Amino acid sequence: MIKVGIIGCGTIGRELAYACRKRFSEEMTLEGIADSDIHRAKKLQKDLKPKVKIFPADELIQRCDLVIEAASKHAAYELAKKTLSQGKDVMIMSVGGILGKEKEIFKLAKTHRCCLYFPSGGIVGIDGLKAAGMGKIHRVTLTTRKPPQGFEDAPYVVKHNINLKNLKQEKLLFEGNATEAVRGFPKNINVSATLSLAGIGAKKTRVRIIATPHMLVNVHEVYVIGDFGSFYTRSENFPSEQNPRTSRLAILSAVATLERILKNVKIGT
Ligand SMILES: NC(=O)c1ccc[n+]([C@@H]2O[C@H](COP(=O)([O-])OP(=O)(O)OC[C@H]3O[C@@H](n4cnc5c(N)ncnc54)[C@H](O)[C@@H]3O)[C@@H](O)[C@H]2O)c1
Known part of the structure; x- marks a missing residue:
């Protein structure tokens, strides 16, 4: 187990947590949960039957074989470092928090012979990008469209005083590389970080972020050109009910990553 x-x-x-308790109950045990907001942890504890234990993050890391970070960009790096240093595996959701420090983190994983997992999130095409990377990739571009509400507190929007209220038509908010995108939109654009790690790095990965009023889905388009040819993918994601910034597919992709860890047959690159 x-x-x-x-x-x-x-x-x-x-x-x-539900996936560990139900879908993977024969292979995984949910050792515990942690949250900087104790009310959030207690709410989940109350909803899970049988009850799960709450620990401080550091103690939880010591007790586990696999730690899942689903907290925030600011927490990801330290949690990954602490977990890998103890020779334990870690799955990172707040991928933006690792960007720029990936060399150090990847080295830690190698030194301690443990694994670091980054689910694909709400984008489609990581498999093709990884295959393309075995040859030469010339360009990777991500265009993300989301309803304006999800961008309102983004540092880039606040800094540039962009008014998102009463938008009548779509508005290009940002165009630049993935490093700048993650800095300006830390809660919105983890997929650009994942794309960077799987492809040609954050400085070379181009990102466009567009606010689209009257749209009910989060749309990610990935365009890759390389020696192999090119591909284009588009996902139209329903936002999760609890957090409109988080796509339903991103959650499913994390569950699928757990399944991939467990399975002896691994399909796809
Ligand atoms: N990789 C992807 O494709 C992808 C997709 C969606 C969301 N995300 C990222 O995953 C993370 C979780 O997303 P979510 O939708 O569940 O967010 P959420 O806001 O619903 O939940 C985050 C929880 O983490 C807690 N938290 C925040 N900082 C913490 C810390 N330092 N230590 C412990 N707990 C902390 C919060 O109190 C909250 O309960 C976010 O960083 C989000 O940006 C990644």
């Missing part, structure tokens, strides 16, 4: 600990009891953490 793999002992799993979940840090962050929000939209994603909650669903992964």
